[in-house]
Amino acid sequence: xxxxxxxxxxGPAGATPTLYVVVVGCGRLGSRLASSLSRQxxxxxAIDNDPATFGDxxxxxxxxxxxxxxxxxxxxxxxxxxxxxxxxxxxxxDNVNLMVAQVARNIFGVPHVLARVFDPKRxxxxxxxxxxxxxxxxxxxxxxxxxxxxxxxxxxxxxx
Amino acid sequence: MRALxxxxxxxxxxxxxxxxxxxxxxxxxxxxxxxxxxxxxxxPATVVCGDGSDASVLGDAGARSADVVLALTPNDQDNLxxxxxxxxxxxxxxxxxxxxxxxxxxxxxxxxxxxxxxxxVVSTIIEQRATTDQITNLLPVxxxxxxxxxxxxxxxxxxxxxSLEDVALPANALxxxxxxxxxxxxPHGSSCLNSGxxxxxxxxxxxxxxxxxxxxxxxx
Numbered sequence: 001x002x003x004x005x006x007x008x009x010x011g012p013a014g015a016t017p018t019l020y021v022v023v024v025g026c027g028r029l030g031s032r033l034a035s036s037l038s039r040q041x042x043x044x045x046a047i048d049n050d051p052a053t054f055g056d057x058x059x060x061x062x063x064x065x066x067x068x069x070x071x072x073x074x075x076x077x078x079x080x081x082x083x084x085x086x087x088x089x090x091x092x093x094d095n096v097n098l099m100v101a102q103v104a105r106n107i108f109g110v111p112h113v114l115a116r117v118f119d120p121k122r123x124x125x126x127x128x129x130x131x132x133x134x135x136x137x138x139x140x141x142x143x144x145x146x147x148x149x150x151x152x153x154x155x156x157x158x159x160x
Numbered sequence: 161m162r163a164l165x166x167x168x169x170x171x172x173x174x175x176x177x178x179x180x181x182x183x184x185x186x187x188x189x190x191x192x193x194x195x196x197x198x199x200x201x202x203x204p205a206t207v208v209c210g211d212g213s214d215a216s217v218l219g220d221a222g223a224r225s226a227d228v229v230l231a232l233t234p235n236d237q238d239n240l241x242x243x244x245x246x247x248x249x250x251x252x253x254x255x256x257x258x259x260x261x262x263x264x265x266x267x268x269x270x271x272x273x274x275x276x277x278x279x280x281v282v283s284t285i286i287e288q289r290a291t292t293d294q295i296t297n298l299l300p301v302x303x304x305x306x307x308x309x310x311x312x313x314x315x316x317x318x319x320x321x322x323s324l325e326d327v328a329l330p331a332n333a334l335x336x337x338x339x340x341x342x343x344x345x346x347p348h349g350s351s352c353l354n355s356g357x358x359x360x361x362x363x364x365x366x367x368x369x370x371x372x373x374x375x376x377x378x379x380x
Contacts, residue, residue: 071236073263125215
């Protein structure tokens with residue numbers, strides 16, 4: 001899709017539909033996600049309680065910036081979370097992410113909800129509640145492990 | 161009863177002291193090391209230092225054998241996760257979370273965690289006390305959806321000498337008992353009201369004021 005054709009919902013077949021995405025937490029991960037989604041033509045609202053973090057958004061970010069504590073229902077409402085197609089919770093506080101994700105999914109009925117959870121133990125419990133989580137520790141460990149085992153296999157193959 | 165309380169500050173201190181004096185076994189979880197040392201010195205309770213929303217800390221604090229977990233930290237998201245971990249991971253039969261933001265009482269309920277708001281409780285009491293001084297007791301139950309009140313009828317009551325069915329009480333309100341001298345009367349529609357009667361009322365927030373008006377008259 002070229003950058004000058006704004007995608008529209010229910011547009012021509014083959015075009016990616018525009019999604020309305022709420023990104024909670026605008027740190028390194030959140031700002032990167034919000035910037036990429038905005039560049040892909042999606043409508044994005046980035047929420048953070050520290051407005052300084054909005055400086056991390058790409059210069060061509062065309063979404064909304066909302067300052068506030070997403071653990072407060074009023075803030076999520078202000079972000080029009082009930083109308084969102086997707087919500088991604090990426091604050092540095094696992095518990096905020098888990099609460100926001102549950103509110104989005106169980107109260108607002110947001111169809112696609114993802115939460116970053118640093119603590120692998122907490123991740124297991126919430127997987128049982130049907131909350132989709134991504135644990136950077138687990139993901140990184142898996143990547144490191146496969147890289148190490150592949151490296152070892154290459155070394156073995158290269159060995160005389 | 162074995163109670164596990166997560167939080168700190170004076171409220172938690174006095175709550176623990178009260179529970180302990182009633183013979184309950186109390187475990188306090190607090191993440192601040194200095195506060196833990198102080199609590200351990202002052203309370204006949206086990207004090208565990210750590211993050212109460214960390215499953216291993218809850219486990220160390222004996223969550224598996226706790227009868228009730230109270231999450232009273234200043235952060236609603238922490239209180240939610242503490243209670244969910246307690247019930248999901250450790251099978252604690254009863255949990256209760258403090259909702260610092262009154263809006264979160266409903267949110268936590270919908271997420272399966274019983275919760276209460278200090279703001280709601282205190283403001284209800286203050287509002288009711290401000291409207292009449294005849295209220296001697298007031299207890300919000302069912303997370304504030306039901307109010308149990310004790311009201312004394314004085315000579316200015318418009319309900320004196322009338323039977324309960326003649327006093328037009330709003331729907332969904334009940335005079336549960338009439339305390340007259342040394343007697344306790346469980347009233348019928350034909351029971352008459354006298355000056356000096358103390359009534360035990362069961363009301364709801366939306367009809368509470370109207371019930372008080374019907375029984376004690378307009379005030380202020």
